[in-house]
Amino acid sequence: MRQAIRALGWAIYILWLVIIVFTVTAVYSAFQLGLEFGEEPQVSTSGGTVTLTLPFSVENNGFYDINDLNVTTILQESNGALVSNSSTVLPLISSGNKVNATHNISISLENMTSASLSRLLFYDTDLDMDMSLALRYAGVIPFKISTNIKNFTRWGAPLYNLTIGNPYFADSRVVVPTSFENHSFFNLTGTMRLELVNNLNQQVGAGVTEINAPSQSVYSTSVGVTVSDPRNIREARLYFDTSVFSYGPVVMPIG
DSSP: OHHHHHHHHHHHHHHHHHHHHHHHHHHHHHTTEEEEEOSSOEEEEETTEEEEEEEEEEEEOSSSOEEEEEEEEEEEOTTSOEEEEEEEEEEEEOTTOEEEEEEEEEEESGGGGSTTTGGGGTOOEEEEEEEEEEEEETTTEEEEEEEEEEEEEEEOOTTEEEEEOOOEEETTEEEEEEEEEEOSSSOEEEEEEEEEEETTSOEEEEEEEEEEEOTTEEEEEEEEEOOSOOTTEEEEEEEEEESSOEEEEEEEEOO
């Protein structure tokens, strides 16, 4: 009986020793993780989505495999409004190996027509980023770190400084000068509809013009509108239907 108790004591001692060694080596391994990001994100646009591609590499110099490495980035506007929430998962990085990968930050331009983000269509701003890295060592021990990066990237508004000029008459129509600056990453193509409204909140005429505003360019045009009654025109209402987003009305006073 005494020998059995002694053997059990040794078994418990060895078990604790294994646990301590495993824990110490796992913690040591956590500090041997090498993570590097490329200096500049690559920008691309497809449909209604802008994608920032961040190349990165992970080097596992620890004693154990890394499982389910998850890189998550959250982009926020300066007032805290959510712009993007993106994740990349690497299922396995074996001990002693280095893996090169990319993390895509996707920004839906259709989401920017919402009330909380619509100002990004008209105003440039800096975007902040919260980044977190989570993983499991040896399939058991969880590990997570996070950081906040202020002014991660500059957002350029596609309809910056949208302006309505003074209307004038030409060929029995009211002509309305309109302009904006495309500060965005992408070209802006599509149509702009302009409606004129009088003091009685009645539409008195409308016109449509094509938009072709390359990235980082100034766009200006004049929209001719045949009106039923040119008197007491109070405001213009603009509707944008482009390859990347649809938005409107933008109400702008006239006079």
